[in-house]
Amino acid sequence: xxxxxxxxxxxxxxxxxxxxxxxxxxxxxxxxxxxxxxxxxxxxxxxxxxxxxxxxxxxxxxxxxxxxxxxxxxxxxxxxxxxxxxxxxxxxxxxxxxxxxxxxxxxxxxxxxxxxxxxxxxxxxxxxxxxxxxxxxxxxxxxxxxxxxxxxxxxxxxxxxxxxxxxxxxxxxxxxxxxxxxxxxxxxxxxxxxxxxxxxxxxxxxxxxxxxxxxxxxxxxxxxxxxxxxxxxxxxxxxxxxxxxxxxxxxxxxxxxxxxxxxxxxxxxxxxxxxxxxxxxxxxxxxxxxxxxxxxxxxxxxx
Amino acid sequence: xxxxxxxxxxxxxxxxxxxxxxxxxxxxxxxxxxxxxxxxxxxxxxxxxxxxxxxxxxxxxxxxxxxxxxxxxxxxxxxxxxxxxxxxxxxxxxxxxxxxxxxxxxxxxxxxxxxxxxxxxxxxxxxxxxxxxxxxxxxxxxxxxxxxxxxxxxxxxxxxxxxxxxxxxxxxxxxxxxxxxxxxxxxxxxxxxxxxxxxxxxxxxxxxxxxxxxxxxxxxxxxxxxxxxxxxxxxxxxxxxxxxxxxxxxxxxxxxxxxxxxxxxxxxxxxxxxxxxxxxxxxxxxxxxxxxxxxxxxxxxxxxxxxxxxxxxxxxxxxxxxxxxxxxxxxxxxxxxxxxxxxxxxxxxxxxxxxxxxxxxxxxxxxxxxxxxxxxxxxxxxxxxxxxxxxxxxxxxxxxxxxxxxxxxxxxxxxxxxxxxxxxxxxxxxxxxxxxxxxxxxxxxxxxxxxxxxxxxxxxxxxxxxxxxxxxxxxxxxxxxxxxxxxxxxxxxxxxxxxxxxxxxxxxxxxxxxxxxxxxxxxxxxxxxxxxxxxxxxxxxxxxxxxxxxxxxxxxxxxxxxxxxxxxxxxxxxxxxxxxxxxxxxxxxxxxxxxxxxxxxxxxxxxxxxxxxxxxxxxxxxxxxxxxxxxxxxxxxxxxxxxxxxxxxxxxxxxxxxxxxxxxxxxxx
Numbered sequence: 001x002x003x004x005x006x007x008x009x010x011x012x013x014x015x016x017x018x019x020x021x022x023x024x025x026x027x028x029x030x031x032x033x034x035x036x037x038x039x040x041x042x043x044x045x046x047x048x049x050x051x052x053x054x055x056x057x058x059x060x061x062x063x064x065x066x067x068x069x070x071x072x073x074x075x076x077x078x079x080x081x082x083x084x085x086x087x088x089x090x091x092x093x094x095x096x097x098x099x100x101x102x103x104x105x106x107x108x109x110x111x112x113x114x115x116x117x118x119x120x121x122x123x124x125x126x127x128x129x130x131x132x133x134x135x136x137x138x139x140x141x142x143x144x145x146x147x148x149x150x151x152x153x154x155x156x157x158x159x160x161x162x163x164x165x166x167x168x169x170x171x172x173x174x175x176x177x178x179x180x181x182x183x184x185x186x187x188x189x190x191x192x193x194x195x196x197x198x199x200x201x202x203x204x205x206x207x208x209x210x211x212x213x214x215x216x217x218x219x220x221x222x223x224x225x226x227x228x229x230x231x232x233x234x235x236x237x238x239x240x241x242x243x244x245x246x247x248x249x250x251x252x253x254x255x256x257x258x259x260x261x262x263x264x265x266x267x268x269x270x271x272x273x274x275x276x277x278x279x280x281x282x283x284x285x286x287x288x289x290x291x292x293x294x295x296x297x298x299x300x301x302x303x
Numbered sequence: 304x305x306x307x308x309x310x311x312x313x314x315x316x317x318x319x320x321x322x323x324x325x326x327x328x329x330x331x332x333x334x335x336x337x338x339x340x341x342x343x344x345x346x347x348x349x350x351x352x353x354x355x356x357x358x359x360x361x362x363x364x365x366x367x368x369x370x371x372x373x374x375x376x377x378x379x380x381x382x383x384x385x386x387x388x389x390x391x392x393x394x395x396x397x398x399x400x401x402x403x404x405x406x407x408x409x410x411x412x413x414x415x416x417x418x419x420x421x422x423x424x425x426x427x428x429x430x431x432x433x434x435x436x437x438x439x440x441x442x443x444x445x446x447x448x449x450x451x452x453x454x455x456x457x458x459x460x461x462x463x464x465x466x467x468x469x470x471x472x473x474x475x476x477x478x479x480x481x482x483x484x485x486x487x488x489x490x491x492x493x494x495x496x497x498x499x500x501x502x503x504x505x506x507x508x509x510x511x512x513x514x515x516x517x518x519x520x521x522x523x524x525x526x527x528x529x530x531x532x533x534x535x536x537x538x539x540x541x542x543x544x545x546x547x548x549x550x551x552x553x554x555x556x557x558x559x560x561x562x563x564x565x566x567x568x569x570x571x572x573x574x575x576x577x578x579x580x581x582x583x584x585x586x587x588x589x590x591x592x593x594x595x596x597x598x599x600x601x602x603x604x605x606x607x608x609x610x611x612x613x614x615x616x617x618x619x620x621x622x623x624x625x626x627x628x629x630x631x632x633x634x635x636x637x638x639x640x641x642x643x644x645x646x647x648x649x650x651x652x653x654x655x656x657x658x659x660x661x662x663x664x665x666x667x668x669x670x671x672x673x674x675x676x677x678x679x680x681x682x683x684x685x686x687x688x689x690x691x692x693x694x695x696x697x698x699x700x701x702x703x704x705x706x707x708x709x710x711x712x713x714x715x716x717x718x719x720x721x722x723x724x725x726x727x728x729x730x731x732x733x734x735x736x737x738x739x740x741x742x743x744x745x746x747x748x749x750x751x752x753x754x755x756x757x758x759x760x761x762x763x764x765x766x767x768x769x770x771x772x773x774x775x776x777x778x779x780x781x782x783x784x785x786x787x788x789x790x791x792x793x794x795x796x797x798x799x800x801x802x803x804x805x806x807x808x809x810x811x812x813x814x815x816x817x818x819x820x821x822x823x824x825x826x827x828x829x830x831x832x833x834x835x836x837x838x839x840x841x842x843x844x845x846x847x848x849x850x851x852x853x854x855x856x857x858x859x860x861x862x863x864x865x866x867x868x869x870x871x872x873x874x875x876x877x878x879x880x881x882x883x884x885x886x887x888x889x890x891x892x893x894x895x896x897x898x899x900x901x902x903x904x905x906x907x908x909x910x911x912x913x914x915x916x917x918x919x920x921x922x923x924x925x926x927x928x929x930x931x932x933x934x935x936x937x938x939x940x941x942x943x944x945x946x947x948x949x950x951x952x953x954x955x956x957x958x959x960x961x962x963x964x965x966x967x968x969x970x971x972x
Contacts, residue, residue: 102343110343196344225343235337238345245345245352246337257351264347 014112015119015158020289024120027292027302028128029093029188056084091130092187094213095121096179097164099136101239102196104166106222106284113220114192115161116288121190122157124302126150133183134161137175137193138168143182169240173203180207189213190301194220195268198241202271209275216301217272218291219265219281226283228257311386320384324377331370372962379955383948396513396534398456399441400486401428401463404518404540405470406447406477407849408918411519411636413546420540424517425467427538431515432463442486442512443467447475448850450482474638474849474892476915477522483929484528486514491531520924520936521917528930539936541923547576549601550639550919554628554912556613556646566613568644570628574601575920583631586611589624613646623647623908625894639919643894645908650858652677652836653700657684658707658722660812663803663819667828676832677702684709699860699882703836708802716880718795718835723766723802723815730771731789731798737782740765740801744779750834751788751797752777755823762816765801793883795835847911853886855897858907863900869893869911875900 016024060069060080070083095118103111118134125132126148134157135145141164148157172193189208195201195217208215236245247253265281272279278299282291296302309317342348403424414423428443435441443454443466454466490512514533519541553571574580579602586594594611601607613626629641654677656664661681668679686692687709695701696715704711705720710727725731740762746752757778767783774789777797785800805815818824847853857864860882867873869891876884889895895909927934 105343194343196346198344198346222343225347230340233337235339236342236345236348237339239341239343243345243349245348247348247352248337253351257347260347260351264350 015116015161016123016154017289020120020292021123023289023293024123025127027124027297029091029121029125029130030300030303054083054085057081058084091125091128092185093121093125093130093132094179094183094187094189095132095134096176096189096191096193097134097136098172098191098193099138099141099164099166100169100194100196101166102194103220104239106224108284110194110220110222110284111164111166113282113284113288114218115164117192117218117220117291118190119158119161120288120292121296121302122148122161123154126154126157131185131187132157135179136164136167137170137172137179139170139175139178140168142175142179171199172197172201173199173207176204176207180211186212187214188216188301190216190218192218192220194225195264198243201268205271205275205277209277215272215277216296216299217268217277217279219268219279220284221281222284226261228254309385311384320381323381324374327373327377328370331367331373369962369966372958372965376955376958376962379951379958383951383955385948387947387951389947396511397436397439398490398510398512399431399435399439400490400512400514400533401431401441401443401467402479402482402486402514402516402518403428403443403445403467403470404447404477404479404516404522405445405473405475406521406918407472407474407638407913407915408477408519408521408636408921409540410472410638411541411546411548411921413542413635413921414540415542419472420519421470421472424538424540425470427540428467428515428517429464432460432467435460443470444482444485445470446477446479446482447473448478448848449475450479450485452485473890474913475890476848476913476918477518479516479518479522479929480525480528483514483525486512487528487531487533490514490533491529516927516934518927519921520927521920521922522927523917525929530930530932535929535932535934537927537934537936539923539925539938541921543923543938545576545922546635547574547578547580548634548636548639548919548921549574549576549580549582549630549632550636551628551630551642552606552639552914552916552919554642554644554914556626556644566646568611568613568626568628570609570611570642571606572599572601572609572630573606573916573919574603575922577603579603581632584609585629585631587627587629588613590627623896623905625908625910627894636919636921638892638913642912642914643892643910644912645894645910647907651675652702652832654679654703654705654832654836655695655701656681656705656707657686657709658705659684659709660804661707663824664705664707664828667819667825670825670829672825672829673832676829677836687711702856703832705831708806714791714796716794716882718797720797720799720831720835722799723805725766725768725798726796728771731796732769733766733800734769735767735782736764737767737780738764740780740782740785742778742785743781746775746777749775749777749788751830752827753830755827755830756821757818757823760816760818760821760823762801762818764805764815768798768800770796770798793879797831797835847889847909848915849890849892849911849913851889851911853889853895853909853911854883855886855907855909856883857897857899859899861899861906864906865898865900867896867898869895 057070057073058081060082064082068083070081073079073081097111097114097118099111103109103114106113122132122134129150132148133145135142146156146160191208193201205215205217231249233248234246236247238244269279269281278301280295280299282295292302403421405421409421409424410419412419414420416423432441438458440456440458441463442452442456443463445451445453453470454463457463491509509532511532511534514530514535516535516537517540518537520537520539550573551570552573553569555569557565557567557569568586570584572582579600581598581600584596584599585592593613596609599607599609611628624646626644626646627641634640654668656668656679658664658681665681667673673679682692696704696717699716701715701717703718703720704715705722706724708723710721710724712727714726714728719726725733742757742760742762745755745757747755762780762785765780765785767780768785768787769783770787770789774787776784776787778784778786786797788795788797802815803819804812806812857878861878863875863877864884865873865875866886868888872888874886874888876886878884886895889911892911892913895911897906897909898904899906925936927936
């Protein structure tokens with residue numbers, strides 16, 4: 001085991017509490033689609049390969065590896081059949097974390113929540129020898145994101161997550177486009193975001209859909225956004241673009257805001273389900289443990 | 304009456320008020336400081352607000368509900384400044400006669416507002432004027448012991464109100480009859496409003512009118528009056544409960560002539576309140592405190608008499624002295640708390656008796672009593688032709704001339720008695736003659752005949768006398784008047800039909816009557832000198848009421864005198880043909896000083912007092928009996944103008960409270 005400095009340990013505890021680790025150990029990431037992995041992993045591939053698990057027979061054609069000829073069958077039927085075995089491959093698992101300024105709100109902040117979630121999912125993936133890549137949605141920082149594989153790189157993952165900070169306010173679509181252009185592999189993609197992009201999230205999701213990825217959108221909202229507790233005549237300042245909205249808070253306005261939020265969530269859910277994207281809305285008050293072990297299991301991301 | 308009254312404040316203040324709402328509007332937007340709050344994204348908020356702005360104007364107004372409420376509150380306050388209101392009760396009728404009592408008792412300060420009753424009456428009249436519609440006409444009459452038409456029928460309400468304000472408090476007594484006659488003039492035009500006139504002329508069609516009497520009800524009885532087309536309403540002014548009041552209702556000095564140097568002052572105190580009262584009395588002689596009585600008890604609804612001994616002054620009575628008695632305890636009615644009296648030095652009147660045989664008359668004129676009253680000069684009828692007679696009478700030297708069985712060619716400029724003769728004046732005539740004249744009636748009410756017993760007097764021959772218009776018969780026989788008194792341009796002439804001694808054709812004298820032997824004769828002579836000799840005008844007891852004409856003679860004949868009123872005003876009065884003076888400006892009670900013009904020395908003093916028991920009685924009559932009608936007082940008055948501004952102010956306060964609530968809670972919208 002590598003020696004862990006204390007800060008990192010505490011950071012690790014923040015992101016992945018030991019109690020969670022035990023649960024995550026037993027889980028694995030599921031892909032609804034079967035992708036071709038690059039390396040031999042721990043999951044069955046659509047390709048026939050060299051695992052111990054029998055898959056099928058086929059007629060021998062000249063040039064086949066004689067080691068896979070079923071000699072017992074040849075003895076019985078006097079015909080050459082080749083034994084096919086299932087190939088076991090790794091899974092490409094991408095996690096995209098929205099690191100815009102708006103993610104800094106909430107208790108805990110949405111960014112922190114996103115990091116915890118990414119760590120939990122990443123840990124599951126690493127345990128199953130999947131190929132894990134966690135990228136912030138920031139075109140500047142994203143390319144340096146490491147590719148992780150194997151349980152041994154958990155600390156590296158945690159370290160990387162820890163140093164992630166909210167930074168650029170780049171439109172979601174631009175970030176996703178940048179990601180798509182750099183990563184060509186297929187696999188499972190989890191997008192953790194608050195979807196608070198004035199230019200819209202639809203373009204971004206369409207880019208991802210076009211890559212034929214198995215996409216999960218986890219919509220993180222803080223409690224302040226779901227049920228704002230404000231009063232009086234206010235000048236709301238957008239933390240990203242300093243846009244100003246002047247409101248006089250009234251019950252009617254609050255009711256309307258809640259309806260607007262519900263409508264927004266419904267639209268996002270609708271948009272995602274039409275394109276085969278799994279959408280999950282969560283509040284920062286819901287624990288990551290519960291989210292992963294219950295909601296994401298129901299949605300089929302883990303089992 | 305308008306719903307709104309812009310005259311509540313001047314126009315420039317309206318201008319200032321008009322600026323307030325726009326100012327609030329501006330301030331609201333200038334001052335509205337929204338506290339900044341950083342949020343993850345305004346994305347959803349913007350969409351929310353956009354949604355709300357879809358039906359924008361109303362939404363915008365809703366957002367500014369606080370502003371609207373503030374504006375509403377200010378507008379309500381502004382509106383209340385306009386004094387909105389309406390006539391609460393239509394005044395029935397289109398012609399009104401307001402009759403306002405201005406007598407002395409109306410000065411009592413027992414109204415709820417602690418003002419005088421007159422002020423209250425004026426306020427009520429003005430309220431009623433406010434309630435009149437534009438076409439209503441009204442007339443304003445004020446009355447005390449006389450009536451003044453302050454304003455004849457007019458529709459000009461501001462003029463009426465101005466005239467109401469001009470009604471002055473008087474110190475006079477109350478007599479409403481003249482006011483009623485004046486009021487009924489237009490309503491019942493068949494009857495003339497001139498009391499003197501006997502002619503009843505139908506001058507115009509009578510018109511209905513409402514007569515509103517504002518008084519405390521303490522008025523003289525009106526025995527005969529018919530309202531005709533007048534509808535009378537009586538508004539009692541003053542408190543329901545009788546206020547405590549002790550007043551002086553009489554103040555006089557005893558007759559010096561009778562009591563030989565003993566001077567006493569008599570005061571009568573009347574308590575018109577229900578409770579017993581205790582007052583302190585002070586007597587001032589020549590403005591110096593002379594005597595005082597502390598704690599004089601006067602039982603409720605009764606009176607008591609107090610006398611002061613002034614004997615110490617008997618020797619000093621060589622100059623006129625004012626005497627004043629006053630109640631030192633204050634009450635609601637001040638006029639009856641002080642009374643005045645004067646002590647003028649006695650003046651002997653000059654009497655000339657022209658008679659052939661002066662025995663009886665001389666006997667009667669030589670008594671001690673008469674000596675104190677007059678200088679009597681006896682002359683024979685030949686004196687009438689003497690130039691001295693002409694000179695003395697022209698100068699006004701004599702106050703009284705008695706012509707015994709003779710008559711001057713020219714009537715003298717003084718009072719005259721014709722005894723057994725007729726004046727050389729065609730207005731006097733004999734209507735008959737009787738040889739035996741039984742006396743059947745004597746007018747003992749007249750000062751001349753007071754205490755004179757005539758029924759036992761035997762008279763033989765007498766002429767029946769008929770005097771000019773206005774003459775009064777003092778003694779009547781069966782066949783006619785044997786003693787007649789008649790006025791003659793300021794003087795009085797007494798004609799007695801029977802001489803004391805009768806002369807027959809041979810010149811023998813015989814007694815015609817046994818009157819000189821009776822007790823009544825010297826009393827009659829004394830009455831003659833007092834009443835016709837001018838003594839009555841100089842007596843201390845001589846008292847005048849405010850507003851009455853002051854008719855007086857100076858001690859010596861002066862062409863002009865100056866009169867100084869209690870208020871300090873000095874007026875010059877010229878002597879009339881009979882050397883008497885008439886002074887009219889006697890509204891104020893107190894002591895009037897009369898001096899020969901240009902001189903400092905006081906000729907005489909005259910006291911003017913109300914001393915009226917009815918005015919001192921402050922009980923407010925609940926109903927008035929006027930003529931044949933009894934009018935119930937209307938106490939409860941509907942406010943003339945129903946005011947709405949208090950409601951508006953309340954509403955403004957409620958709006959402000961709602962505004963405050965919304966500001967604090969922000970949940971109701």
